[in-house]
Amino acid sequence: MKLKSLTLAAVMIGGVAYAAEVAPTEVAFDEYGAVEASLTGKPGDPAAGAMVVGSKSAGNCVACHAVSALSDIPFHGEVGPTLDGAGDRWSEAELRGLMVNAKKTFDGTVMPAFYKTDGFTRPGDGYTGKAAGADLPPLLSAEQIEDVVAFLVTLKEE
Template identity: 70%
Template sequence: MKLTSLTLAAALFGGAALAGEVGPKEVAFTEDGAIEASLTGTAGDAANGAIIMGTKSKGNCVACHEITALADVPFHGEVGPLMDGAGDRWTEAELRGLVANAKMTFEGTMMPAFYKMDGFIRPGDAYTGKAPTEALTPILTAQEIEDVVAFLVTLKDE
């Protein structure tokens, strides 16, 4: 019950459910789209990050990216760049920014913003007849972003 109350509070008050957690509307991006500070103040869990990246209902990063470390997850995509060596190509802050909202770094990217609540273009009622009117919640939580980043920084060139 307590978790449900926190989730409801997060939805009602802009996403900052826990003290010290940066809500989606309070994220500070650098000029280049990086996020220097942790969104939670808690270290990410790389093992959980790997699970999130391969889970369809969460990050589903493998739908667009090939990730050799996740070879056991089927159906890797070829739309986005190969994630092998991501920990060498980008800093932790850059990776955090890319996962939270890659459009802050690469304006025309097709990559979804995983930690954003507004500014979306929604299909109208004429398209589906079921256009939502309520506020959207982020695809990933702040801690899930930190977990994915923790996994990505482990992906080094060999």
């Protein structure tokens, strides 16, 4: 009996520690584009999310959005709305949905889908001769999405 309890406890702890990552094709959106479930099963890291938002090699969100909390990063964009107060304007699920695929909420947006791997319109070999043959990898990982969401919810109106 003691061995069964220990095994059950180890399985339960292991299950929490190693929650399955949601694949890009398995993300569940609600009717308004929000994604309730975490993509990783664990909370994101706001500091790591700030790095993704400001990094030109990762999310590069500041190319289109102004973010006062990242004032040390130059050249904030004006294409999208300011992210100041994003944590008050949108819920965590709405922010996650916007990061995964903003077109589910705003049909005509130019914001990229950061966690999408299929369904792209490609010009094909007729133009470049180098069209990708398979699904493309997501722009950001599930963990990076959760980190950005964790950062965005900290951005409150002042």
